[in-house]
Amino acid sequence: MHAIRLHAFGPAENLRYEPVPDPVPGPGQVRIAVAAAGVHLVDTTLRRGEAGPFPAPELPSIPGREVAGTVDRVGAGVAASLLGAQVVAHLGAVPGGYAELAVTDAARLHEIPANLDAAQAVAMIGTGRTTMGILQFTELKPGSVVLVTAAAGGIGTLLVQYAKNAGATVIGLAGGPAKVDQVRRNGADLAVDYLSPDWPERVRARVGDHGTNVLFDSVGGDVARTGIDLLAPGGQHLVYGWSGKSAAEGPVRLSAAELAERGITSETVIGPPMSARAGGDLRVLEDRAMAEAAAGRLRPAIHRFALADAAAAHRALETRATTGKVVLEP
Numbered sequence: 539m540h541a542i543r544l545h546a547f548g549p550a551e552n553l554r555y556e557p558v559p560d561p562v563p564g565p566g567q568v569r570i571a572v573a574a575a576g577v578h579l580v581d582t583t584l585r586r587g588e589a590g591p592f593p594a595p596e597l598p599s600i601p602g603r604e605v606a607g608t609v610d611r612v613g614a615g616v617a618a619s620l621l622g623a624q625v626v627a628h629l630g631a632v633p634g635g636y637a638e639l640a641v642t643d644a645a646r647l648h649e650i651p652a653n654l655d656a657a658q659a660v661a662m663i664g665t666g667r668t669t670m671g672i673l674q675f676t677e678l679k680p681g682s683v684v685l686v687t688a689a690a691g692g693i694g695t696l697l698v699q700y701a702k703n704a705g706a707t708v709i710g711l712a713g714g715p716a717k718v719d720q721v722r723r724n725g726a727d728l729a730v731d732y733l734s735p736d737w738p739e740r741v742r743a744r745v746g747d748h749g750t751n752v753l754f755d756s757v758g759g760d761v762a763r764t765g766i767d768l769l770a771p772g773g774q775h776l777v778y779g780w781s782g783k784s785a786a787e788g789p790v791r792l793s794a795a796e797l798a799e800r801g802i803t804s805e806t807v808i809g810p811p812m813s814a815r816a817g818g819d820l821r822v823l824e825d826r827a828m829a830e831a832a833a834g835r836l837r838p839a840i841h842r843f844a845l846a847d848a849a850a851a852h853r854a855l856e857t858r859a860t861t862g863k864v865v866l867e868p
Contacts, residue, residue, distance in 0.1 A: 600635070689721045
């Protein structure tokens, strides 16, 4: 088979498309003929050799932890009836998704809903899972006013859809006219370019004295700081990332005094807090994400690259030149 392998930590150009031996499933495992593999921002961090939620891999390594495709081989103890099944799986701590074939435990599999293709299923098993995890920390309802940063991204797209389904008024921020148009098409009540200096005034003109109730923040920096200023008393600042210029600084931190004075809350919901809310079982969140997609309530946006172009996919993701979930297709 062919796969993308990383032989040395560093720039995206270190990702090589090359032939490697076919993997063989062990007991309790299956092999998937990969039709789509997810690319995550964490993959770029690990590629650079930087600390992240997963340990740095031993090199050479095949990156990627989200795959969808067809079961083409089963290991000992796995029912032969799985052969030919259309499945999607999050590989967990063990990478290997950027390949034509990938091995994982049969217990990790989900059937791909009939209304999703492989790339959309990959988006829901990763990005969808995270979205469901973020939503554990708030209760959206009719009358809520929600501000979503990076609303053209994979998670942002799903948050906009979910909030609209809940009856909330949704304001989506994105960088540049093309992304703003996508956010508008996705159903946001107001789509705003945060690269424009007057964006706060446009949001204030829409929300008036009501303010916003929830800020979904994956950007940090000045954008997050302004978004926090727009929160009404009782509002929530939910942090699930920090990108762009704020990446080196981390999330916006608010003092206890400011939180008390404003009557708002601020918490980072990614990582251990998300897992704890799910009772330590992230599959619960995967099940919710797949159910939302199967019912047609959530529809992920996809940015597709050929498997051989993984380096280009990493560069595009790191420079915020993508919309939706980035997916590699062999």
